[in-house]
Every structure is written in C-alpha cells, then in structure tokens.
Amino acid sequence: MAFDAQTATAWITASEAAVKADEARLTSLDAAIGDGDHGANMARGLAAASTNIAERAPSTPGDVLVAAGRGIVAKTGGASGPLYGSAFRRAGKALGDAASVEAPVLGAALEAALTAIKELGGANEGDKTMVDALTPAVAAFQAVAADGGPIAAAAAAAADAAEQGLSATVPLQARKGRASYLGPRSIGHEDPGAASTTLILRALAEVTA
C-alpha cells in the first residue's frame, strides 16, 4: 500500500484520536516533570491539523502534511507546537508533489521531520525529548525500507523503536525543555513528548497496516 493523500489524512485523524484517548496520560507525564499541558496541547494541535486539512482538501500527501503542520503551529503554542508543526511541514515538503509515495520516500520525509525538530529545538539524542523516540524510529523505518519492505512493516518497526526510545528516556536527566529545570529530579519519568511521538508513529502503523 502506497502513501497517498487519503492515507496521510487518515494518519492525522488516527493520531488525533490516539492523542485524545491518551490525553490524560500525556498530561500527567507532563505534570510530573513539566507543566501539565502536553495532553491538552497535542489534542488542540492535532484537532487544528485536521481542521486545516479539511478546509484545504489537499490532493497530495505532501500537501496534507504541510497543512497539518501549519494547523499545528497556528493553534498549539508551547514547545510542542512549533516542533511538531515544523516536523510535519518539513516532512510534507520532502514528499514533493507526488500523488503517492513508497516507503523510501516516506522514510526520507520522516528523517526531514527529525532534522527540523533538532534544528529548531537544538536537542540531541539523550536530552530526554521527543528526539529520543523519533531518532530510533526513523532509523528503523529506513532500515526496513532499504530492505525493500512495505510501508506497513516499516511503520510498525518505527513504532516499536519509538516505544523503546520512550522507555529509554526514563533513566535520563533532561537537558532540554521544561523538564531540564528540575535537574536530577527529572530522572525516573518518561518524557511526555517522546510519548506523543510514539502515539503518532503507532497511528501511522495502524493506518498503513
């Protein structure tokens, strides 16, 4: 199954649903080491992504993701708004104006998303941010794609890798974002942004399965 505008739209819809279902968990992760708004931010942001897609009815998967990113930036606020917004926008741009793409191109788009987040936020792996979930996820996706695997398999591998990346954030001390203000007290908790990244990649695996 190729990745077209309809699948891209379904991805955003599924992400929105996943975040809504887990909003309380994201919020309580953020309350522990941040300011307790990550659930609300992500719910608001992905709702705006959906609305923006519905309003523009883009016909390519690239335009779908650009519309999602713009919607997120425009309505989310906080750290996650610009970071996720830029990520989706840059992923969309990387898809170009193809009506549908295969796994390697989608993998390159996910890598562009990761690059956007790292450039904007200045975080590296190990800083206890969403980068810790997305970095291994992109690598896993690209590995499957490089082996000629289908998008479904690549996305499932990416979601699994993100999940592991999320778990790996627990023992880390945060160096970026609000959690960094807690110093050593940030140790022992999952990073909320890594948790939402995992949900979004799991949603990709679901809609492409």
Add this chain to the structure above:
Amino acid sequence: MAFDAQTATAWITASEAAVKADEARLTSLDAAIGDGDHGANMARGLAAASTNIAERAPSTPGDVLVAAGRGIVAKTGGASGPLYGSAFRRAGKALGDAASVEAPVLGAALEAALTAIKELGGANEGDKTMVDALTPAVAAFQAVAADGGPIAAAAAAAADAAEQGLSATVPLQARKGRASYLGPRSIGHEDPGAASTTLILRALAEVTA
C-alpha cells in the same frame, strides 16, 4: 469573708487563669458564630488587667477593678474589650473607696457592671450576648445578699445562674454582635461572651469560697 483589694486581685488572677485554660473552647465557640478570636481577646485582655493591677498596686477593691477595666480597654480590642473593660471600671467605681465591702455592695457593683454593658452595647436579655449570663447572675447574687448570705454563697449562686443563662443562649437567634450577621444560623450554639462571663463569675465564687 469580705471583698478587699487582695480578693479583688485574686479574682482577676483566677479569671485570667480560667480563660487561659479554656481559651481554645472560647475561640471555637466564636469560630462557629463569630470570628474566632474571643479566646485570644479575653486572654490578652485579662493579662493586661493583671499587668495594670501589678503596676498600680491599688489598695482598695474599687481601684483594683478600675485598674483591671482600664487594662482591658487598653489592650483587648474587639467588642469584648470595651464591654468588659467598662464593666469592671464601673463596678470598681461603684465600690467607692472602701477598703473592703460586703455582699450587698458587691452585688450593686455587679449590677453597675451589667448596666455599663447594656448601655454601651445596647443589648437586652435574649439578644444572645454576655448579657444573658450576667443578668440572671446579678439577680441571683443580689437575692442571696438580700437574704443576708455571705459573698461566697452569693457568688456561687451567681456562677450557677450564669451557667444556666449560658445554656439558655443556645436556642436563641443573635440580635447583637457578629453572630447577628448569621441570622437563623446563629441558633444552636452557646454565645462565647456568655461563656467567658460564666468563667469570670465562677472564678469569683472560687476566690471567695
């Protein structure tokens, strides 16, 4: 036993001790239908009475009570400061400059105290104030005194009557003081000022026994 400067001083000391011992109870009575400071007010006021007596070393019971009253007015604040302060002052004045007085004169002094309170505060019996304890107490004291009874017996009767007057405040709706702001919600509680009046009269019975 006649009522002299030493006995008058002992009365104030005993009142101070009684109020201190029951400070928390007076405060919680006041918290229920007032503002929760009656215990602290009475403790501060009677401590000031003692200090003022110690400083002036008055030689007549009249001057002892005047000194007590002045000390109370000067340091208590609230409703009870002027009311109790004037009551003691007027009682002291009623004793004149006798070195020692018998029951009928002390009875008249207590009546003067009651009059002072009623004049200043405008309360009548049944308004749920200290007047409800002091009115029957004065009557009981004077009844024993009129029958030729000693101060000890008169004071014991006064304390008992005050106690009954205190109980009788429970079903009343307050018409004076802060408790009046509660309207019907003031019903069902003892009046804190009636409770402190009872303590003070019980102290008189003790020191004259």
Add this chain to the structure above:
Amino acid sequence: MKKLINSPDSVIADALRGMAAAHPSLAVDLENRVISRAGGATQGKVGLVSGGGSGHEPLHGGYVGYGMLDAAAPGEVYTSPVPDQILAATKAADGGAGVLHIVKNYTGDVLNFRMAAELAEDEDVRVVSVVTNDDAAVEDSTYTAGRRGVGGTVFVEKIAGAAAEEGADLDTVARVAMHVNEVTRSFAIALHAGTVPAAGKPGFDLAENEVELGVGIHGEPGRERGAMAPVHDLIGYSLDVIHADRPISGDVLVMLNGQGGSPLIELYGAFAEAVAWIEGHGGRVARSLVGDYITSLDQEGFSITVMSLDDDLLRLWDAPVATPALRWGR
C-alpha cells in the same frame, strides 16, 4: 496551616515592618501601631482615619496617602484596634480642621472608635464618625447590630478623601462619606475559608460542591450555604441580592474584589460576568476596580460592591490619589 510567617504572634508586627520598609510615603509607628502619611498631617485639611482588625490588606494601611486616608489603626487579626491606638492615629491625622473616623459597622469597631473619639474630644480634636454598613447580605433592623461594613468602605475612604483634599470642611466630608455609604451595596461568596494564624485552621469547612453565600470579611460563615456553580451564576446570585435591596441602574462604580486567595485571572472572569449582568439590567459600569482591595487573609472567593454614580461622585472618584494600593493622577 502553612503560612509565610515567623509565628502567629508576630504576624502584625512583621507585616508593619514590611509596610514601613516598602513605602517611604508612609510613617509606620511600630509601637503604637499607627500608619500615617510620612509628611505628617496636612494643616487645614480634614483628617481621615480608619482602622479595624488586620487581615484585610491592603485595607486600611494601604489606603493612607494623598487623596485618601491620613492615618490607619490596624488591630490584631480580625480584632478592632484599641482606643489609645485610634487616638494616636487621630492625633497623627489632625491638621486642625477636625478628623473623620471611618468605622466599619462591627460592635467592636464602633465601641473602640467611640471611646477613642471621646478621648480625642478631651484633647480638643473634633471628631465626627461615619459608620459604613453596605453589606446587603445582612438583614437590617434597629433591633440588631445592623449590617456589616465591607467593600463600600474602600469607596468611602477614596471619595471622602478626595473631598477633604479639595478643602471641604469636616461636616461636608462626613456628609459625602455617608452619602457614599448610602448608595453602595456589597455581597460576597466564599469558596474556601481563610485561616486565622492563631487559630491554625480555616474558619469553616466547605465540601467540594459547596460555597458560603453572603459572607463578611472575617472568615465567618455566611447567611447560608449553597451549591458550587459557574461564576456566571455566583455573580448573578450576588447581584440579584444587591438589586433587590437597592436597584442597580444608571452609571455605577463596581469593585470586583478578591478575598485574598483567589487569583486575578478568576477575578477578571467574574468581573466580565458582572458587567454582562449589569448591562443586561440597563446599567452601565462607568468605573471599576478588579483585584484584592479588602481581603480576608487567604480566603478564596470574591465580593462585589456596586455604587450609584452621579457627577460629583465621579469627579471625586477620578480625583488624584497616591497610596500604596490605589494610585492615579499623580
């Protein structure tokens, strides 16, 4: 109880030291517990004195300054000051044109101020007293202690202060003060009782779904307990009571006051509801205050005070004022 204090006994003394250090425009007599203007009494001007229990900050000490009070006498927490203290404040405020006592209607305040006024007359200072009693929550009757003085006291202090600054004589200033009191009504609702430091626990307990309706400013229970509701309804209830007592119409001055523990973001939301209610009833909010102006320690809740404006009152309200808590025009 967790509070930013050293001990319950030192709360007032510590706060007065802090006020003294924070406000060079004030002279704070730590011994007599009198807060007055640093420059001393203004010769030829009617002096304004108020006071009462502490715990209502910024009332009254925060309203000492140009255009408002000349001196304030803060008592113990929720306990009226004593006569000697009020006398000292009266003398500090006396510029030879007499002194107005602004007294909130509580037995203790009334009695202690009355005694102080007698002492002042003995020292040849002419005193006139005005008793504020703007609380619409309490039934008024000549057989009771009557209504409490609450939020309207702030308006009385501001407007009578402006009249005095304009040069009005003592009787005129007193008349203005009484007039303000007459055209002003207040009502308050508490969500969570404040804690008197010496008591160590809240004055009353409320469940998550309860509020106290018609509370005063001393952490006392209100006239009845009600169900927690959206602020739209709580404001509606309050203004219904005020309106029934004294119809709200025309131009009004409104104070949406916090009781000490409710944050400004909530007070603004409450004020929005008040404005909508008043406009819906044909009135117009011409002037307003939103914030903590007369508090009850850390109590959560609000009070709302509504005053009918006329041209004179508006002019006096708008006149310059320079106090720690209210300042404009200079």
Add this chain to the structure above:
Amino acid sequence: MKKLINSPDSVIADALRGMAAAHPSLAVDLENRVISRAGGATQGKVGLVSGGGSGHEPLHGGYVGYGMLDAAAPGEVYTSPVPDQILAATKAADGGAGVLHIVKNYTGDVLNFRMAAELAEDEDVRVVSVVTNDDAAVEDSTYTAGRRGVGGTVFVEKIAGAAAEEGADLDTVARVAMHVNEVTRSFAIALHAGTVPAAGKPGFDLAENEVELGVGIHGEPGRERGAMAPVHDLIGYSLDVIHADRPISGDVLVMLNGQGGSPLIELYGAFAEAVAWIEGHGGRVARSLVGDYITSLDQEGFSITVMSLDDDLLRLWDAPVATPALRWGR
C-alpha cells in the same frame, strides 16, 4: 477544584472580556487574543511586546500602557502563545521604529516568538528579541535549555518601556533590556501548588511540613523539596542562593512577589525579612514592589527578585508608568 470560572475551556476568554471591560486604556482583541494600548501604537516609538502562557496575571496584559508594554499576547494557561497571535501583537505595537520582543526563556516561548519574528520581518517590521533568564534556582549551561525567565521580566518590561518612552532606538532599548536581565536574579518557594483549571488538581502535593524550593512560575516542582520553616529562614535560603550566584550589594530594587494564593499581610512580613537580610549584608533596598506581580494561578508562596541599581536604572524605574498593574507619576 473550586474556582471562580464558568468552565476550564472558557477561563482565558472570560478573563480577557473582564480585562477589556475593566480597563478602557486597553484595546483587547478577543479574536486574536492580543492586548494593546487603546490609543494604538505610538508613532516613532519602539514598540514593546511580551507574552507567554496565561495564569501569571497581572503579567503581561496588566503591564500594557504608557511607560511599559505596547502589546501582550496571552496563551492558554501555562502555554506560550502561537506565532500568528504574537505577530498580531507585534503589528499592534509597531510605530515604525521596530519592535522589541521580551521573551521569557522557555522552549515554547522562544520558538513561537522566533517564528513570529520571522513572520514580522516578512512584513517589514524589524524585531529584536531579548530572552529573560533570571531564575537563580536553575543551573545554567549551554548544553541545557538554560535558566527560566521569571520575576526579572517585570523589571525588564518597566525599564525597557521607560527607555522606549524616552525615545531610545530599538538597539538601545534591547541593550537596556538585556542589561536589566543581567543584573537581576530571582528565587521562589512554594507552600502549596496551584491548580491548572484543565488539570483539576494541584501540580504537586506537599505535606504540612514541606515546601518546594526553587520553583518556577508554572506550578512545576522545584529543584528540591525542603522542610517548612519560619519565613525568616525561607527568605534567608532564597537570598543565599541569589547572593551566591550574583552578590547582593549596594543599592538594589527588590520585588517580593506573591504567587497568587498568599495574602498581602504575609508578603509584607516576608519583605521585612528580606530587607533585614539585605541590610545585614551591606546592601540597601532603594526601591521595592510588594504584592502579586507575576503569579502562578492560585499557588501559595513567594518569589523574590533582586536587581542592582545604578543611576540610569533608577531614573528609568522611577519614570512615569500608567498600566493596570503598575502606575505612578501620571
């Protein structure tokens, strides 16, 4: 959770309606969520814009007015505003001399303001950003997000605002703002966490004998948990941290700020301790603010901010200001 609100979703919209009604000196754009001066941008003057999450009232909307900000962009509770909103505030503040963005150092604020600045440049508005990071509780390092911007932001807004009002150009105003930030440090202690309306419960739980040391302004836990102590000790701890980071000496400006749920009487007592500490260390409190200036909803506790004064800073601090929350000199 009991709050004076209609629903957690309407808190910001309701508060903005209230601000609009309470302050005729402000223009409140309810649609874009921008608070600006009613008269519009001052032509030829550098515009000052700040913003951030809501819940810190009176910051920032309460500081819009003569001598301080030109526009503010309030986000959701504790969530930075979005770029379009900041862009709208920037345009409202632009009088042709460029706009200064005053940004508290939080990843979200920094990123959203950066995006807005890029959008503004596209529309030919020159923007310079100053990031405040005065919180001495957080270890600073180039490998981390660095320090938080907290109470010092109020000083930056006031002093940079005065410089702009004097006619300084954009680079000069930015330099003044950065200088203020450099000579200012803050530290905060919480006794009871505030409750975000949407979360419905306090951000953290503290026992009766515990405090959070080194908290920020977003209801987050501090750098460590400590034992409850007299305010003398809490202030001493805070000033020790600040002093170790940047020695306190000479004339200083001090803000003893309440976090929203602590009453003024306590803040004055805390301020008295701060003055005693500073004088005991050879400093002098030449100017001060005591009250709620940058809050965390209904959180109980205080923050203390200390700035070193020089003649220029003193003149700019004393310059007239007329905003809802800070006003003197006019």
